[in-house]
Amino acid sequence: MRALVYVRLSEWSGEDDPSMSPQGQEQACRDYAAAVGWDVVDVVRDLDISGSSRGLRLDRPGIRELRGRLDDCDVIVFKRLDRLARNVVDFRTFADECKDRNVVLVSVVDRLDMTTSMGRFAATIIAAFAEMESDMIGERVREGRANQRKARRWGGGFLPWGYQSAPNPDGPGRVLEVNPGEAEVAREMAQRIIRGESLYSIGADLRKRGVQGRRSSRWDATTVRRIVEAPSLVGTLMHDKKPVLDDLGLPVRAWPPAIDPDLQLEAIAALSTRRVPRRERRVKAARLLSGLISCPSCGRPLSLKSVRGVSQYACASRSRGIDCAGGVSVRAELADAEAERRLLLKVGSWRRVVTELHEVEADRGRLHDVEQALDEVGRAFQDPAADVQALVLRRDELVRMRGELSAARFQRSTSEARKSVREEWNSGDLVDRQHLLRAYIDEVQVRPSEGRRGFSPDRVVIKWSEGVVHQDGYEHTYVIEPGWAYMSAHDRETLEAALRPPQK
Template sequence: MNTQQARRCVLYARLSVTKEESVSIARQLLSCRRYAEARGWEVVGEFIDDGVSATANKPEDRKGWAALLAATDFDAVIIWKVDRLARRVLDFLHADEALQKRGAGLVAVEDPIDMTSPQGRAFAVMLAVFGEMEAEAIRARVRAARAQLLKDGRWAGGGIPYGYRSSTNPDGPGWVLVKDPERQPWLTEIVGKALGGATVNAITTWLTTAGAPLPEGSIARRKSGATGWNRQTVDGILRNPVLAGMTPHNPGRPKSAKRADPFAVFRDETGEAVVNETLAVITTEEFRTLQMLLDSRSTPQARKRSEREPTSPFLSRVVRCDDCDVFMCRGTNQKRPVLYCPSCRQTMSRSAFDPYLITRLLDERGAEPLGGSTVRAHWAAAGNSDEARREILLTQLASLRVRRGVVGRYFDENRVLLRWRDSAAEQPSVPESQSQDRRP
């Protein structure tokens, strides 16, 4: 694509978080429109990803960029700067490759790049390198600032644990964590019951029945008429290392992995966990015992087979957690089927997820050829066999991942990252479980 000859273009803008120094989506699009007008190009579409991090989300996994690639009849994409598209070199190259395949080129308003020549492409890659370096520098500064706050014994911000509150630092600037006199007795009782053998569900029921005050800012408090506790909240309270006076701290942990490791805590130069005795309600050994109790009860495979809730094998070893890159496991939550990540513990309810996948499979791939017939025909022949249905789904999938999002009452399809196989690729073979059903 020669940028001098392009006549039809689309605009793309992205912003992670609106700040005073950031360039808003509207300003990015305005600059791109002016550029197109100056070149005499026709703008045929505008696509945005607002509130989306380029570091945490690849271009192909963003809703706006995916919609752009699905559009037709354009030969140039105008962005404000290279880092609006990607902050990793590999992500930038993959995005540019996707545009090349459709004969489109990339133009940046503030970065004078020309993707039609080897020199221009090399310069664009250099800009992407600098963008990646800048993102890493920002992360390093944030990690260093947080580490210094913790070293000084100050509160580094974030969600305040149940049973505690923030208070002005009596020894200097900033804030410190102190016990909340209203909720501290409830916290002590919660921990005591858990160490005594009570299950998370039992503690949740007791808290609701007893009318225990909910955590400050709890999602449950904002729901109209909702006054009860939920097991996820209780489980999170029991897994917080502040119970033993330790401070959660793992600079290398993904932001979304809220409970990746309860022992990822702030440590001193010798590697020993820093313990603030004034905040502790149990010892570090008791905290370790508590985590072992929780883990033994939260993993379905750890229970006796007779005690497990039966779940459908339809998505067994099919869905990966986008944060941890591991297969999500089958399980139940309050007797409802879910998928959960064994590493970061994120969950996805299957009550809506399974029907959503089936609908998309039949609507988008039903007419695809499969074993001398079509996907839809084989699906009908599979009947109610979840194993046979799983084999059909696997013939069409390139990848299926679930990322974190707001977990609530309603199904959020934006958490689902689904890619089908290339239709032009070699036709997949018929599932073995149905091959015997084929007529000669």
């Protein structure tokens, strides 16, 4: 018999998660299948996905996959029934679908034979208990958050950066107070991010100065970002790694902020403009022009490969069965260096123009919280079981608060950052430099060598972004490089001299 194994875990933090539950569930199912002689054809996983009735229910990605593959298996194996469903209705719906397609459900721990009426009855009772347990867990979580919100006490655990615990002056337990040294480090990191400095260089500077972290002295880009973006840094009460919300759905500010909430918002906004998805960062970290340099014949990005220990950008279209007359390749180190030289020659002296928004009598952090709470109310209206009257009252109060906060006066001013493009280039890591390239360059192509030996800069053709650049605060007007690759050496030298910044 063909068996599909199903694994689910409510909270999972990726491949580095110390929990062995997914592996344990899968192994238990495989051992059971091997004992009865079934062939496990695949394993379907729902990781970091709740099985409660308030979650995705049967719309979980793994369950959707199982429902679409019922013709590919004879049996679906899972460790316990609550891994499959924590709701009687969902269980019965899925069980009936499987029965209609002659697929048997098997729970390893519960030892249930759902091919019989008694087995299905017992499974329904177990699913009812799982639903009750899920509701009780949710009720305990809500009660715990309400008590914590009311008491304004620290629940214990790992201290958030910028704070230290202290006895509660108003009763039992402990509260958090600002740690001046850590708060100053957080303030410095946020200010440097706003000025345009990379997370890598900030972490390197903290390591060089010997600034002590919590668990170690390791300061990397991830640690810097996590501290600056943490809601707890501005005094937000946290429970189960999530902000505790009040009756209006606004985060509860239980402690004095370690840094100014407006400063944190500006730093988060600065990070969001240059954030690169984790998978994209990993791919692009190979070389400077990865993903940007392409073949002029087929237009496809050049692949990075190693030839006798030397990295090269090369067109891989022919090896993939795609018609391409070019078949170009170039030494990656030389192409990267030429792109860097041309970029810094053209725009290296430019300085980033930063527009600062100064606010009078306004709490931008609170206004941001109100906007998020209004979005949540809007989504809650779509629930058929929603308490519409309570939602309307909550919405009206939030709209009133937004009106009061938005009535503040604003004063706009513009100042110029100290760093030039060249200085940002020199202080940034590889991903920061790729970000700068894409701010000014649309595409890089490499022309065939035409039988010439050695590397010629003429082979690297850069297509510059046209007109005025409006990206990450840059605002400069310049002309497209006029046919660099086809100019004589004398004309190129003349153009370089014209583009070179004047000597002071």
